[in-house]
Amino acid sequence: MKSAVIVFPASNCDRDAATALEQMTGKKAAMVWHQDSVLPDVDLVVLPGGFSYGDYLRCGAMANQSKIMGAIKAHAAKGGAVLGICNGFQVLTESGLLPGALMRNAGLKFVCKPVSLSVEETQSSFTRKYDKGASVTFPVAHGEGNYYADTETLDRLEGEGRVMFRYRDNPNGSARDIAGILNEKRNVLGLMPHPERVVDPLNGGTDGRALFQGLIESLS
Amino acid sequence: MKARVFVTLKNGVLDPQGKAIGHALNGLGFGSVGEVRQGKVIDLELSESDPAKAKASLKDMCEKLLANTVIEKYEIEIK
Numbered sequence: 001m002k003s004a005v006i007v008f009p010a011s012n013c014d015r016d017a018a019t020a021l022e023q024m025t026g027k028k029a030a031m032v033w034h035q036d037s038v039l040p041d042v043d044l045v046v047l048p049g050g051f052s053y054g055d056y057l058r059c060g061a062m063a064n065q066s067k068i069m070g071a072i073k074a075h076a077a078k079g080g081a082v083l084g085i086c087n088g089f090q091v092l093t094e095s096g097l098l099p100g101a102l103m104r105n106a107g108l109k110f111v112c113k114p115v116s117l118s119v120e121e122t123q124s125s126f127t128r129k130y131d132k133g134a135s136v137t138f139p140v141a142h143g144e145g146n147y148y149a150d151t152e153t154l155d156r157l158e159g160e161g162r163v164m165f166r167y168r169d170n171p172n173g174s175a176r177d178i179a180g181i182l183n184e185k186r187n188v189l190g191l192m193p194h195p196e197r198v199v200d201p202l203n204g205g206t207d208g209r210a211l212f213q214g215l216i217e218s219l220s
Numbered sequence: 221m222k223a224r225v226f227v228t229l230k231n232g233v234l235d236p237q238g239k240a241i242g243h244a245l246n247g248l249g250f251g252s253v254g255e256v257r258q259g260k261v262i263d264l265e266l267s268e269s270d271p272a273k274a275k276a277s278l279k280d281m282c283e284k285l286l287a288n289t290v291i292e293k294y295e296i297e298i299k
Contacts, residue, residue, distance in 0.1 A: 058288055065285065094288065101290040106236050148233060148291055173234070 001219045003044040004030040006072070006088075008063045013049030013085065013194065020196035021046070024212040034066040043219035044081045045072055047088030049141070049194060059102060059144045060090030069095060081125060081219060082188040086142055089180070089190030098183055098190045099157070100149030106173025110143040114205070115193060116168040117179050121161045124182055125218030126189045129210035136207040138193035140171060145192040147174035147181075157181055165191055221266045221274055222299040227287045228259030262286060271298050 003021045007014045014031065021029040021044075030040045034052075039045060053062035063069075069091075076082050076097055084092040092098040105111060114137050119130040130136065149157070154175055157163050165180035172192070180191025195208030229235050235257050242256035264281075268274040278296045287294040 057285070061285065061288065093290070099290075101288055103234070103291060104236050106234065108236050108240055146234075146236075173236070 001025050001044060001216045002027065002030075002040075002042040003046060004032045004039055004042040005046045005048055006032050006034060006068055007048075008034045008050065008052035008066065008087075008091075010052050010054055011048050011050035011087070013087075013196065016194070017046045017048045017085065017196045020199040020208070020212065023199055024209065025216060032068060034063065034068050037067045037071060039068070039071045039075055042075075042080075044083060044215055045075055046196075047072075047082070047084040047091050048196075049086030049088060052087055052091065055144070058090075058094065060087060060092075060094040063087075063091045064094040073097065076183070076185075076188050079185065079187050081215060083126065083215075084188070084190040085194055085196060086140075086145075086192055089192055090144065092188065092190040097188050098181055099153050100147055100175075100181070102144050102192070103146040103148050104144050105142070105146050105171070110141070111145070111171045112139070112141040113171070114139045115171055115179075117165045117193060118168055120163050120166055121182075123161060124164065124186050124189065125215050126182075126211055127164050127214060128218065129214040135168065136165075136210075137198070137205055138195050138208060139197050140193045142172070142192055145172040145174065147172075147178045147192075149175060154178075160184070162186075164189060165193065221268055221271070223264045223266060223274060223278055224297040224299065225262040225264065225278060225282060225286055226259060226295040226297070227262065227282075227292050228257060228294075229291055230293050233291050259292075274298055 162182040198205035198208035
């Protein structure tokens with residue numbers, strides 16, 4: 001599986017993502033600067049965590065105006081896999097690739113801790129290696145992770161099996177405990193928790209490995 | 221021409237910051253304060269001189285960048 005990690009100004013989990021991808025795939029991920037307008041030939045594009053453009057205006061709003069976003073939308077439109085983690089998820093909702101929005105945490109505090117999640121759906125290349133209903137622990141680190149969408153959108157996401165991860169103990173006020181969602185074509189995943197930080201046991205857990213294994217199996 | 225854009229959360233969208241401000245005002249003794257909603261003000265200078273054109277262009281700016289219409293609404297004031 002060939003992968004690329006997009007680097008925005010003030011991305012800060014881009015190298016975590018690249019390290020996780022290299023550990024899992026044995027290949028270096030291409031680091032793609034936000035001002036580039038073409039993607040290398042890759043199977044997976046990762047939008048990493050961080051504070052792109054200092055979270056100015058709204059989290060992800062400026063990053064969504066970057067040149068590279070056109071190429072990412074085209075990659076997604078032809079079925080290519082896109083994974084948005086944390087700030088990457090915020091960029092995906094701003095771009096319209098995923099529905100809804102991520103708002104200020106209900107408790108108004110930045111939340112930085114490991115959280116327990118349930119894997120809600122396994123029908124996707126991202127979650128196929130997990131058992132349905134499995135409990136996994138991924139870290140979260142965000143101030144704006146409070147997922148919001150109108151009732152109709154939430155019902156639709158649930159009805160179509162597109163809520164992939166739910167918080168077991170909601171840390172941010174997200175609607176229906178949603179931690180991660182999929183697009184309609186099931187090739188774009190956005191989630192607030194960080195699977196790339198739980199790939200190496202030295203970092204305190206390996207629950208994120210199955211997400212990358214699923215992608216490798218599906219996309220190689 | 222100068223313009224001011226107000227971006228606020230749509231009705232029904234929870235505003236935790238507004239709530240915290242309300243609580244703080246109550247704590248300061250401003251007992252009459254009920255619900256508080258907060259938002260953003262963006263001041264812009266435009267080289268456009270036709271108010272109708274300016275307004276159309278500002279609306280486009282709001283839709284494309286200044287507001288996230290999933291959660292926010294906007295008002296445009298031309299000065």
